[in-house]
Amino acid sequence: MVIDELICGHSCEEEQQATETYVLSCSTGLTQRFRFKNLAQPINPLIFVAETIRMSTMNKLYLAATVAALMLTACGGRTNPGSVDTDSVAEAQNDTIDAIGGDVQHTETFIRSRIDSIYSDIRGLIRNDEYFGGNHDSLYCSAAYNTLLQQGIQLSEGNGFDGYFLGYDHWVVGQDFSPEWDYTIQAIRDITDTTAVAEVTVKNCDEHRVQLDLVFERGNWFVDDFHFPEFHENSEEGYSERAEMLRIMQYYRDNPSPEVVRRKTLPQLEGYWGWVGDDVPELLLKLELKGDELEVTECNVYRMYGFDHAHATFDGETLDVFENHSHDINASDIWLELHLKLDERGDLTGPYRFKHPLSNGIRKGTITLRKGYFKYE
Numbered sequence: 001m002v003i004d005e006l007i008c009g010h011s012c013e014e015e016q017q018a019t020e021t022y023v024l025s026c027s028t029g030l031t032q033r034f035r036f037k038n039l040a041q042p043i044n045p046l047i048f049v050a051e052t053i054r055m056s057t058m059n060k061l062y063l064a065a066t067v068a069a070l071m072l073t074a075c076g077g078r079t080n081p082g083s084v085d086t087d088s089v090a091e092a093q094n095d096t097i098d099a100i101g102g103d104v105q106h107t108e109t110f111i112r113s114r115i116d117s118i119y120s121d122i123r124g125l126i127r128n129d130e131y132f133g134g135n136h137d138s139l140y141c142s143a144a145y146n147t148l149l150q151q152g153i154q155l156s157e158g159n160g161f162d163g164y165f166l167g168y169d170h171w172v173v174g175q176d177f178s179p180e181w182d183y184t185i186q187a188i189r190d191i192t193d194t195t196a197v198a199e200v201t202v203k204n205c206d207e208h209r210v211q212l213d214l215v216f217e218r219g220n221w222f223v224d225d226f227h228f229p230e231f232h233e234n235s236e237e238g239y240s241e242r243a244e245m246l247r248i249m250q251y252y253r254d255n256p257s258p259e260v261v262r263r264k265t266l267p268q269l270e271g272y273w274g275w276v277g278d279d280v281p282e283l284l285l286k287l288e289l290k291g292d293e294l295e296v297t298e299c300n301v302y303r304m305y306g307f308d309h310a311h312a313t314f315d316g317e318t319l320d321v322f323e324n325h326s327h328d329i330n331a332s333d334i335w336l337e338l339h340l341k342l343d344e345r346g347d348l349t350g351p352y353r354f355k356h357p358l359s360n361g362i363r364k365g366t367i368t369l370r371k372g373y374f375k376y377e
Contacts, residue, residue, distance in 0.1 A: 111214065112188050115212065126172070127179070142223065144215075145224050149245065155249050166245070173202045173208040180203070184200065186201055194215060195224075196221065200212060211226075262315060265342070268371075269289075272285070272371070273285040276370050282304075282375070284300055284302055285321065287312060293313075294319075296321060299336070301359075304359075307323045310322065318350070333356075335362075348369040348370075
């Protein structure tokens with residue numbers, strides 16, 4: 001129930017008093033206008049606002065009751081002008097609550113107004129060419145939905161998709177939109193204390209049916225899921241965006257990209273690595289993690305010679321360690337080349353090839369390095 005206007009009918013001593021109008025904007029988005037005629041004295045605005053806000057926080061339409069009680073004050077209904085008669089306020093509230101039934105925010109009218117406000121904002125942004133770049137989901141979707149969406153975006157970014165998660169926009173219903181984009185609210189149904197359903201038709205070139213699952217939180221209604229019946233005709237509710245997000249996220253977890261594997265494996269490679277076996281170069285290698293890259297801080301053949309300018313790269317599968325790799329090995333005095341992979345024991349194993357002025361020509365073969373291992377300890 002929306003109160004557009006209340007007029008005091010009490011006969012005051014002085015007639016022909018100027019009409020006074022009081023306007024109150026509520027947190028629900030509704031603006032209430034109260035017009036009092038023939039006031040014997042102005043209503044104290046501080047009392048008016050304080051009493052109205054105090055009662056409206058209970059999610060009941062106490063507004064009319066509060067105003068009714070205040071009107072008694074304004075029209076000379078008690079001997080102490082300017083103060084609030086709490087007994088009168090309470091009595092008027094009780095009478096009014098019985099008459100109007102209470103909770104406005106859980107009515108079809110209120111929910112329809114909320115959905116209309118959301119889609120009207122979207123339409124205005126489209127018509128003014130200001131739609132892209134706005135964070136509409138944070139304004140209109142539930143906290144749980146936004147948390148799930150951010151988790152999905154992070155997973156997609158980690159898999160090399162640069163935040164391109166769902167591949168379409170659920171507000172405009174497409175990847176782009178027509179300049180004539182519009183909407184129609186078809187129904188509001190299944191209203192409970194915490195949930196409701198809205199059915200909307202979006203016109204974006206063609207008409208698309210959208211079902212919005214709503215939740216009541218933070219004093220208002222927010223979208224908790226989008227359903228698109230046309231995407232899955234064999235389902236009454238159709239495509240559920242939440243279900244699709246969960247499916248995509250699970251796919252990313254089950255099929256991580258090489259970059260995800262690389263970043264997860266990097267910490268395993270950091271540290272000292274020592275040669276294993278007797279018939280291989282006694283190679284010692286130390287790797288340090290610098291951000292998302294590995295740095296070679298030590299690389300030498302034990303008690304003989306070292307490679308002071310070695311570099312390392314890791315693609316998620318193979319660790320390449322090299323020095324002067326871009327040159328011809330036969331024309332270089334110093335050359336280092338390792339191509340190592342983690343085996344089932346956690347050792348690094350693979351082919352090597354190197355050359356050093358203190359070595360006897362070019363050495364090559366297969367080598368195994370073990371983390372934290374030194375043969376002579």
